[in-house]
Amino acid sequence: MRSLSIAHQVLMPLSVVLCLSSCDSSLVRSDQAGITIWRTEFIGGKASPVVMGDSLYLASRDGAIRAFDSRTGKRKWLYQTGEQLPDSNIVMVPKGTDLATIDALVGQRLAKGRRSIDATPVVDDDTVYAGSNDHSFYALDAATGQKKWAFRFEYEIHTQAIVQGGTVFIAPHDGFVHALDAASGNRKWVSQTPRGPDRRPQLEFSFSGGTIYVTSIWPYSLQRGGSVIYALDPRTGRQRWLLRIDGNFPSAPVKAGELVLFSTQEANDAYLYAVDATTGKLRWQYETTSGRLSVSQPYVADDLVYFSTREKFVALDLVSGKERWSFEGDISSTPHIYADKQSIFVMSMRVTQDTKRLSTIHALDLATGREKWSKSCGSNCSMGILLVQDRALYIASGFAPDPVTALFGSTGSRRLVGIDAGSGNTMWEFEIEGGGLSRPAVMNGMLFVYSETVEYVGKSPKQGYLYAIDLARLSRAAS
Numbered sequence: 001m002r003s004l005s006i007a008h009q010v011l012m013p014l015s016v017v018l019c020l021s022s023c024d025s026s027l028v029r030s031d032q033a034g035i036t037i038w039r040t041e042f043i044g045g046k047a048s049p050v051v052m053g054d055s056l057y058l059a060s061r062d063g064a065i066r067a068f069d070s071r072t073g074k075r076k077w078l079y080q081t082g083e084q085l086p087d088s089n090i091v092m093v094p095k096g097t098d099l100a101t102i103d104a105l106v107g108q109r110l111a112k113g114r115r116s117i118d119a120t121p122v123v124d125d126d127t128v129y130a131g132s133n134d135h136s137f138y139a140l141d142a143a144t145g146q147k148k149w150a151f152r153f154e155y156e157i158h159t160q161a162i163v164q165g166g167t168v169f170i171a172p173h174d175g176f177v178h179a180l181d182a183a184s185g186n187r188k189w190v191s192q193t194p195r196g197p198d199r200r201p202q203l204e205f206s207f208s209g210g211t212i213y214v215t216s217i218w219p220y221s222l223q224r225g226g227s228v229i230y231a232l233d234p235r236t237g238r239q240r241w242l243l244r245i246d247g248n249f250p251s252a253p254v255k256a257g258e259l260v261l262f263s264t265q266e267a268n269d270a271y272l273y274a275v276d277a278t279t280g281k282l283r284w285q286y287e288t289t290s291g292r293l294s295v296s297q298p299y300v301a302d303d304l305v306y307f308s309t310r311e312k313f314v315a316l317d318l319v320s321g322k323e324r325w326s327f328e329g330d331i332s333s334t335p336h337i338y339a340d341k342q343s344i345f346v347m348s349m350r351v352t353q354d355t356k357r358l359s360t361i362h363a364l365d366l367a368t369g370r371e372k373w374s375k376s377c378g379s380n381c382s383m384g385i386l387l388v389q390d391r392a393l394y395i396a397s398g399f400a401p402d403p404v405t406a407l408f409g410s411t412g413s414r415r416l417v418g419i420d421a422g423s424g425n426t427m428w429e430f431e432i433e434g435g436g437l438s439r440p441a442v443m444n445g446m447l448f449v450y451s452e453t454v455e456y457v458g459k460s461p462k463q464g465y466l467y468a469i470d471l472a473r474l475s476r477a478a479s
Contacts, residue, residue, distance in 0.1 A: 035430070039467045045116070065138070082116070139182070169205070214231075215228070218244060229273070270288050288309060308331060389442050
C-alpha cells in the first residue's frame, strides 16, 4: 500500500530549547537594527542554500528554483518546475472511498510526479543543475534562470547530482545511475546494475578517484534481503565489481584511501563495512546494536573512522576496523556526523521520568574520545547541529512549554545558536520566525538560513523566512 501525503509533511522543529547561556544574555532579536541584512518570505523545503559569488541559489518544496542577490536579497530570477502538475499534493476523495481505490488514485498522481524539489542544486561554472520530483532534471543559466536543457525520467529525483568532467551523474528513483552530457543534456549511458522486477531502490552514490561507488538494498524481494555496493566506470557505466552484504538502509559510500566505507542496519543490529576500493573484496566489518533507529554515515579523519548508532558512538582503526574508543548513551543518531580538526560532536537526548526531554552536545577529542566540554539545554527541549565551520557550531534551538506542544511544533520562536567549538561557550543566539531551520550557508562573513513555513488545518500558517545575517554585527550585539 502506498503512503499518502496529506498536504505537505510538516517539519518538526529541529530543536526546542531554553537559552543555552545565562538567560537571554546573548539573545539577538531578528528585527534588531543592522543584524538582518535582508529577509524574504519563503515556503521552505529540504534543499540547502548554495552561495556562489554574489548569488544565492535555493530550491523549495513548491518546485521552484530561485536566485537572489546575496547582498540585497533582490530576486534575480525564478524557474518553476512541474508547471503542468497540481500545486497541491492533496488527493480529494469522496467520503467512504475504499482503500484500494485511494491507493490507485495516489498511484496515478505519483506516476505523474509532484511539484516539489528535495535535492540541493549544484552550481558549476555558469549553470545550475537541479533534479525535481516532477521526474525531470534541469540545467539552467545561472545568470538568467533560462532553461538550457531538461531530461525526463520515469521517476522522482531525490538525491543531489554530481557534476564531474563535463558529465552530470544522477540517481533518480529507478534503481540506476544515469550519465548526461553537462552541455547538451544528451544521455551518455545508464548503469547496467541490479534492479529487481518489483523493487526500484533509491541509490546512494559518490565519485572519487575516477570511480563511481554506489550502495542500495538488494532489489529482489523474493530472495534473501541485504544490501549491495558496487563500482562503476564513469566513462561507460560498466560495473567493475559488486559485493552483497547483510543489512538494509545502506548509507552513502565514503572513499578513504584504499577503502570504501558504508553502514547498514537490520532489526536491532548495525554494521559498518570496509571494502577494497579496487577489487570490491571485504576488508573488515564492525557490528554493534543500533537501538532500532537510524545509523550514521561513516566519517573519516586521519587514521580513524567514526560511526554512530542510537546507543553507541565509536572510533575505529581505519586499516583494521578495531575499536579505538567509544561513547555510549542515548545518542541522537543522525545520518551525518559533525566534526572539525580538533573535536567530534555528539548529540545525546534522554527523557526524564516526568517525560521532559533533555538534550546535550558533547565535544570529544578525535583521537582519544575524551570529553572536552558538554552543553545541555533546559527541560522539554532538543537541539540539532546544522553546521560546523570555522571553529563554530551552528545549532537550531527553541522552547516548548510541554512535550505535547513540542511534538506538534506549536512553539513560539526558533533560535539559531552559535557555539564556540573550542570552549563550548555560547557566542550568540538569534531569534528566527517560522518553523524548522535549514542547514545554513556561511560565506564572506554572511550567514544564510531559512525557516520552514508551517501549515495547519483550520489555522493560519506560520510564515517562514529566508535570512541573510551579518555575523560580525551579530557577535558584537551579543557581547
